[in-house]
Amino acid sequence: MKIKVDNLGFRYTGGKERALEGITFTVNQGEFIGIMGKNKSGKSTLASALVGLIPHFFKGAMRGNVYIDGLDTQETPIAELCQKVGIVFQNPFNQISGAKLTVYEEVSFGLENIGLPRNQMIERIEEVLELFGIAHLKDRNPFSLSGGQMQRLALACIMALRPEIVVLDEPTSQLDPLGVEEVYKSIAKLKEKGLTVLLIEHKTEYLAEYSDKILLLENGKLKNYDTPERIFGTNPGIQAPVYTQVCQALNKPKENGLYPVTLKDTIPLLKG
Amino acid sequence: MKGTNPFAFKFNTMALVLIPVAVGINYVGKLFASVLKLPLWLDSVGTILAAMLAGPWIGAITGLINNIIYGLTIDPGSAFYAITSVAIGLTAGILAYMGWTKNWTLAFLMGLVVALVAAIVSTPINILLWGGQTGNIWGDLVFAAIIARDLPLLLASFTGELVVDLIDKVATVLVSYIIYRSLPKRFLIAFNNENKTEKF
């Protein structure tokens, strides 16, 4: 088991209500988990708890436990956890450290902090820049990049620390369509490499296409944790992918009685 | 900030990240004042806000770095007044800790104290470096007027500086106070190093 969340609850200092309550779930090695929920339902709070920002950065009242690869997040400093689990946030600008003058140096920020020897640093920097297609930008100032490029840089910086789990908190919500496309190509690479990924996203077509399972939050509680087909089939309150909506309207379920959630599964149904 | 040891010399990441932002607020505060053609500098709103939010040390470091960076980039002479900026940050931070951000009257008094401290600290620098002049037209007119009457240099220099500082620093502290009071509560606690996560 890669991640184990056990009866997690959290209330921010000064916050009136609990942002999370009674959350229990597990994630296996290599799984791709989508996380959905309305605004303020606690998605980002859950993400913070997974990477140790709760309880080390955000203060408040916490209940329950989060185990990352067997490590209890409450007892492990973030500087250590970040080599097990990385996170990319919404805003590309605010993830640039501001302390480095080039893209290449920017990636080194975290590696210098963990004290990685110089030769290994160079090896890792080149590897991640290549992987996310930003090697040609290595001498540019990080702030001069486009949103999509900056977000891939953020991903590269995190991946250089070699985590086995990556949390993505609405990584494309502030990007233009081209940027969204670029970032999803990079996310596909994470999946290919067999990383454990947790993706918070409102665009259900992407969620359905990538996710093995979807975790649905409502008012800080876990409403449902299941395969995309069942999530979209049994929760009429949430917006399903267009493919599902079309097949529901045409009344064309799959053999198992559920409606498809991806284009790939929809085509044979509509042909046949 | 109230309720914690104001002198604990241990900063969380939030407080450290506040420093460059506060230096930026100083810069933009001054920029807006000149765009609006106000007869004020308003160039230390960031230092005072940092002190109100994160305590005297962060205020002091903000002041220090602000003037060093100015010295390195725009105006080498301003590095000497780093001491004044440090004093402003310390003073505002201590007064904020004592609860002087509670109401308008106290905030106004804070402005007066900050102006006084700024003038007291700047005067020796002015005397040492430029024979007592302030480097500002109005301040220098006052300085010249007093010294022309054969009054002591120290008095002339101090008065010249105080004239310049008084209105500007009171205005700066009031502006900072208005903004401070309008911030969401979560920012008022985020810089506090002594909040702990507990169980419920």
Next chain:
Amino acid sequence: MKVYTLYVPGKTYIHKMNPLTKLLYLAVAIAIPFIAPDPAITMACFLIGIFILGWAKVLHRVIYLLAMSILFISTIFIIQGLYYPGNTTPYLILGKLTFYKEGLIHAMVISFRLVNIMISASVLVLTTRPSDLISSAVRRGISPRLGYVMSSVLQIIPQMATTADTIMDAQKSRGLETEGNLKTRLKAYIPLLGPLVLGSLVSAQERAMALEVRAFNATGKRTFLQNEEDYTVSKAINAIIILALILTIIWRIYS
């Protein structure tokens, strides 16, 4: 992107010198005229500064800095010439105003000092990338967290200046009056600065989170991507600079 720095890239020996040596030079070159307030010594410091700037091929940049201080220097001559407490010997009489010799000499010393400060500071500022200065300081034991703060200031200010423009446009288009009488203009200040402060605090929080998850608070020993330049010669230069300081102090004691 606009970066606020006076640094002029170059390949001269001065550019390649250890930034901390230049910092030491700056401190000593500023201190000497105060320790020994003799016009000849100040002049010597000034000329050495000019020589180094010429060597580094950045002399033309200093002219601009000096031009900015001409106004201030003139007021020093006027005020000290007229009112310097030690004034006794009239030197120049213009209508009702009498300029005294002592005051003018004093003004000269002060102005030389001012110009000397600008020249010496320029040696450091014009030939050193701020980031190099900071990383040298971090290698010598300044806290890396403080180092981060210093280097990020230089990048964050331009960001905030850009945001300031955006806010200005947005508020104007919503009908905020930024011109008119003083009261109107004063009233516009908070609507401009307030949103900038709030926005930048939100960014600060997000940036703090992003730094944390990149091991910003790690406690172990750090490493550096850039190899430190080999600054062996600078030991000798450091020694010369410190010797100059000691000689000045001795001169002061015996004169």
